Amino acid sequence: MQHLDTFRLIEAIARAGSIRKAAEDSNITASALNRRLARFEREFGSQIFERLPRGVRLNPAGELVLQHYRAQRSDLARVKSQVADLTGVRRGHVTIACSQALLPFFLPEQIAAYRNAHPGVTFAVNVRDREQAEAELVSFRSDLALVFEPRVLVDFQVLHAIPQPVCALFARDHPLAQQPELRLRDCLDHPHIAPAHKYGVRGLLDMAAKRVGRTVTPVVETESFELIRYYVMHERAVGFQIPIGLSAERDTGMVFRPISVRDMPPGNLLLGQMRGRVLSVATSRFADQVALALAEMSGA
Amino acid sequence: MQHLDTFRLIEAIARAGSIRKAAEDSNITASALNRRLARFEREFGSQIFERLPRGVRLNPAGELVLQHYRAQRSDLARVKSQVADLTGVRRGHVTIACSQALLPFFLPEQIAAYRNAHPGVTFAVNVRDREQAEAELVSFRSDLALVFEPRVLVDFQVLHAIPQPVCALFARDHPLAQQPELRLRDCLDHPHIAPAHKYGVRGLLDMAAKRVGRTVTPVVETESFELIRYYVMHERAVGFQIPIGLSAERDTGMVFRPISVRDMPPGNLLLGQMRGRVLSVATSRFADQVALALAEMSGA
DNA sequence: CGATCCGGTGCATTCAATGCACCACTAAGG
C-alpha cells in the first residue's frame, strides 16, 4: 500500500500549502517528500501543483487527482468491510456528519443499539452545519449525513426523510405552557433564545416571522442547541429546536410544543450519502437501521 | 504506481491459476511473486486466493478486490483523460465492444470522423456477441458496448437505442427483389443463410418463424455476417442482417429489404456503458457522437 | 514409488528511496 502512502503525503502537501511544512508534519525530510511528489507527477504525466514563490498550490489537475484517490480510498474501505463480512467477522467503521439536534438523544441511542449487535463496528461522529455536512460527503470524510433542512442538494442522495416541526421550548411554569395552540407571534412576544442563521431551525423561523411581518430578535443568539436547552430553565425565555433533539422524560422541568403549522411548515430531517457511492456493509446496515428508526418515529 | 503493478501481477495469478505460471508470464521469479502476493494479503488483512494442491484460485474476497482495482484503474484512466483535456492536449483511448454489424460501415466511419477532429485519441474495437459485451463492460475491459438485442440488462446502462428491423438480403436479380412487401415465409421458402443462435438477428428470426409455425433451416449457418453478405452474391440464397450492417452503395449487386413488421417486430440496437461508471472525456464525447449519428439514422 | 508439479522460505545481492548538505531564487523588511 505504498501507493496510498504517497497519496497521504500529497494530501498533506495540499493541506500545508508547502512541501517543507508538509514534510515536517509527516516526519520526513523535505527532500524525500519533494522527490515523492516529483516522481508521482512524472509517472502521472502532469504536474498537480502550481509552484508559487511562497509554496505550492493544487492546480485543477491536482483537484481531480485528489478526488480520485479519496474515492479510491473509500472504495477500498468498502471492499475491506465486505471481505470482513465474508469472513464472518463483523467489523467496520462508520463516519457520520450530523446536526446538533441528533447528539443528545437520537444518535447515542442508535449507535449504542448498533454496537450492541455488532461490537466490532466503530463510529466517528462529526458535528457539522448543513453546508459543511455536504462538503464532508463529497470529500469522503464522512460516509453519512443526518441534517436538518440542508441547502444544496447536488451530490446529496437522500436515503430517508422525515418532517420535523420546529418546536418552542420553555420552563414548565412558563405562561405559554397554558396555551392550547402555540402561535409564532406568542413566542416572539416573549424573550427568546435562537440559533445562529446558518442553522435550519433559524432559517425557518426567519422565513415564518417575515411572513407575518415580524422579525426574530433573540436576547441570546448561539451556535449551541445545548445552551438553548439549558438556558430556558434559567431565564423565562423561549427556545427553539426540532423534536428529535428534545426529550420530555430526560429534560424534566422543561416542556416543548410544536409551533402551529398555520405559522410554520415543518422542515425536513434528511439522512443522506454521497450520490452514486457504494457504502461499506457496516455503513449501509447502520443507515438502514437509522432509516427504520426515523420511519417509526414519524409514524408514531 | 508500484501499487497498480502489484495488481497487474495479481491479475496474472488469477488468470494463470498458479503463481509459478504467472511469474513466468510476467518475467519474474516465482519467489518474488509469491512474496508480493503474501505481502499484499498481509497488508490487505485477508487471503484473496485459495491455496489448492495444483495451484491457487481466487476466493470471494479476491473477486471483490479484483473488481475494486479494475474500477480504480479505469477511474484513473478517466482522471488522466480529463487532465489531458485540461492541458489542452486532447488525448485518450476508447475501447468498444460491438456486434459484427457495426464493423463494415458504421464504426469505421464514426471512428474516422472522431479521429479527424481529435487525432490524439486512439481506439480499440473488440468484436463480441451480446453476452460477452456486457461481461466486457463489467470487468472494465471495454468502455462502451454497441450491440443488437442484448439479453441481460443488469449493469448495462443504455445511452441510446434505435430500432433496427431485420432485413433480408439477396442478389439484385433474385426473384424476391420483385416482391412489393417482403414476408418472412417467402424468405424461408428460398434457401437461406443464417447467423448462429447466439446472435440477436437469429433470435428474432427463430421467434418469428415459430409464431407462423415454421422453423429456420439454413443451408449455411455461420458466425460471420461478412460471410453472409458475400455468400448471397454466389448462391441464389437469402441472407439476414440489420440495416446498419448493410450498404446499398458499397455492396453493389446485392439488395436488402426489411422483413414486414407484420411478421417480425424490429429489434433494438443499444449503445451502453457499465452502470454508474464515469467515462473518460474522450469516451464520453465519442459516445455522444455515436448517439447523435444513431439518432439521425433512425430519424432519416 | 518415482516424477513432477505446487506454494513457501532462508540467504546473499542490488537498486530505489531516503537523509544530509547545499544551491538558486523570491518576498519581505528594515
Added chain:
DNA sequence: CCTTAGTGGTGCATTGAATGCACCGGATCG
C-alpha cells in the same frame, strides 16, 4: 539596497526493502 527567512530543487552517500537463487515439504498423477 542589502539582509533574512522562507521556498523548491539537486548531488551524494547510505540503508533497507524487493529480488533472484537454491532448496524444502507436500500433493498428485502415471
